[in-house]
Amino acid sequence: MPDDRPAKDQGPAVGPELSAEEFRRHAHAFVDWMADYYEHVEDYPVRAQVEPGDIAAKLPAHPPETGEPIEAIFQDFKDIILPGMTHWQHPSFFAYFPANGSPPSLLAEMLTASLGAQCMSWQTSPAATELEDRMMEWLRELLGLPEGFTGSIQDTASTGILTAIITAREWATDFAVNEKGLGGDAPLVLYCSAETHSATEKGAKIAGIGREHVRKVPIGAERGMDPAALAKMVEADKAAGLRPFCVVATLGSTGTGAMDPLAPIGEICKAETLWLHVDAAWAGSALILPETRAMIDGIGHVDSLVFNPHKWLFTNFDCSVLFVRESEYLIRSFEILPEFLKTREGERVNNYRDWGVPLGRRFRALKLWFVLRSYGAEGLRAKIREHIALAHDIAARIEAAPDFELVTPARLALFSFRYRPPDIAEGEALDTLNEVLFEALNDTGKVYFTQNRVDGDYVIRWSIGQTATERRHVEAAWALVQQTARALQT
Numbered sequence: 001m002p003d004d005r006p007a008k009d010q011g012p013a014v015g016p017e018l019s020a021e022e023f024r025r026h027a028h029a030f031v032d033w034m035a036d037y038y039e040h041v042e043d044y045p046v047r048a049q050v051e052p053g054d055i056a057a058k059l060p061a062h063p064p065e066t067g068e069p070i071e072a073i074f075q076d077f078k079d080i081i082l083p084g085m086t087h088w089q090h091p092s093f094f095a096y097f098p099a100n101g102s103p104p105s106l107l108a109e110m111l112t113a114s115l116g117a118q119c120m121s122w123q124t125s126p127a128a129t130e131l132e133d134r135m136m137e138w139l140r141e142l143l144g145l146p147e148g149f150t151g152s153i154q155d156t157a158s159t160g161i162l163t164a165i166i167t168a169r170e171w172a173t174d175f176a177v178n179e180k181g182l183g184g185d186a187p188l189v190l191y192c193s194a195e196t197h198s199a200t201e202k203g204a205k206i207a208g209i210g211r212e213h214v215r216k217v218p219i220g221a222e223r224g225m226d227p228a229a230l231a232k233m234v235e236a237d238k239a240a241g242l243r244p245f246c247v248v249a250t251l252g253s254t255g256t257g258a259m260d261p262l263a264p265i266g267e268i269c270k271a272e273t274l275w276l277h278v279d280a281a282w283a284g285s286a287l288i289l290p291e292t293r294a295m296i297d298g299i300g301h302v303d304s305l306v307f308n309p310h311k312w313l314f315t316n317f318d319c320s321v322l323f324v325r326e327s328e329y330l331i332r333s334f335e336i337l338p339e340f341l342k343t344r345e346g347e348r349v350n351n352y353r354d355w356g357v358p359l360g361r362r363f364r365a366l367k368l369w370f371v372l373r374s375y376g377a378e379g380l381r382a383k384i385r386e387h388i389a390l391a392h393d394i395a396a397r398i399e400a401a402p403d404f405e406l407v408t409p410a411r412l413a414l415f416s417f418r419y420r421p422p423d424i425a426e427g428e429a430l431d432t433l434n435e436v437l438f439e440a441l442n443d444t445g446k447v448y449f450t451q452n453r454v455d456g457d458y459v460i461r462w463s464i465g466q467t468a469t470e471r472r473h474v475e476a477a478w479a480l481v482q483q484t485a486r487a488l489q490t
């Protein structure tokens with residue numbers, strides 16, 4: 001440090017600013033707590049075992065008039081907040097999709113928070129921009145995406161999907177909607193499968209497409225979008241004077257892990273001049289495995305793709321990545337340049353504020369850099385392979401159990417099942433039995449599943465992907481499922 005710094009102001013005697021020594025002491029105590037937390041995370045109930053209002057009842061109704069010591073606030077964190085947390089890093093978290101973090105990612109988050117940088121443009125933190133450039137290149141290579149795909153890091157897949165839909169809208173209307181608004185022209189129509197995550201419908205609503213113009217294409221083989229049905233719907237819409245403009249295909253649907261067939265869908269998109277976006281929020285991480293890459297056969301016609309390293313690539317929430325084939329369309333859709341945002345570097349650099357909705361941006365590339373370097377590609381592949389193998393193994397055991405039914409097969413590391421004892425008839429009674437089983441399992445605090453309906457039947461969805469999940473956790477969960485289910489019958 002150069003020694004021409006101005007002398008320190010003594011400052012006011014009150015306030016939360018800690019001296020360097022106090023900060024160091026608290027930070028060390030926090031790090032100790034964090035290390036203990038990870039060491040003992042499986043001792044906590046996976047899903048918070050509280051009722052609505054329990055936590056709020058313990059929080060003062062009014063803000064404090066005078067400052068409080070960090071020790072007191074930290075104590076309340078442990079006593080009040082922690083019991084109301086669902087432990088996403090618990091190795092028996094089998095609900096939703098994972099949000100799997102890792103120690104290197106967490107360490108990087110500490111640095112990011114310390115820097116407190118707002119990385120909207122190259123100039124506001126050149127290293128953040130250039131590291132993000134490089135991380136996007138690394139990810140493109142790791143995932144086997146085509147040369148030329150570029151993109152940026154977003155907060156969530158929902159934002160990435162919205163960004164892609166808006167870009168598609170502008171591309172399809174020669175950038176007219178941005179200028180004139182959604183005027184009197186024929187409505188634009190978007191297509192996705194009946195299995196698509198609600199984020200697509202939400203994005204279409206926000207982008208002004210209107211829910212009425214979101215077509216849910218029926219599913220065909222292995223629950224993927226039926227391309228023949230897509231082609232028919234596009235024809236019918238054109239005949240009705242509407243303007244088909246975009247297809248959102250899913251790799252790894254949230255309910256059942258289904259894969260939409262990109263190659264035939266891409267052919268239709270090419271023939272009909274439709275933007276093809278791929279939502280691979282969860283399954284995208286598995287593209288680092290050469291053996292699962294067949295899911296992107298047909299990537300040649302894809303215009304954009306989103307996936308979440310914060311789901312299954314050991315990078316703490318939040319970190320979602322949006323790739324585009326032509327960044328020009330994306331930037332033209334989002335760029336806005338008031339005088340105060342202009343910087344002298346101009347076109348020589350990427351200014352990621354122009355690559356999506358928010359102006360302000362967190363330095364998310366840093367944690368990806370830590371994760372990719374500390375695991376290495378081999379380390380990441382080994383972890384994901386292990387999750388997939390565990391899922392296939394347990395799914396096979398469920399299939400073999402006489403009183404259980406594997407309802408959807410293990411696709412990557414997701415499957416669904418239900419309890420199906422021989423004396424209960426198909427229908428409402430079986431649904432109710434499984435609903436009771438599902439709630440009973442989650443109430444134990446030992447596991448956390450989510451439910452789904454597959455062709456109307458109530459099923460329990462089992463997703464494996466937590467960083468700390470080992471065979472013993474999955475086997476203990478399967479034993480608990482059987483024991484709890486059979487006890488319901490007695």
Ligand code: PLP
Pocket residue numbers: 097155156157158159197199250252253254279280281282308320
């Ligand atoms: N797409 C799919 C396939 C998902 O499974 C999810 C969430 O689980 C999303 C989109 C939305 O993700 P996010 O929470 O990052 O917005």
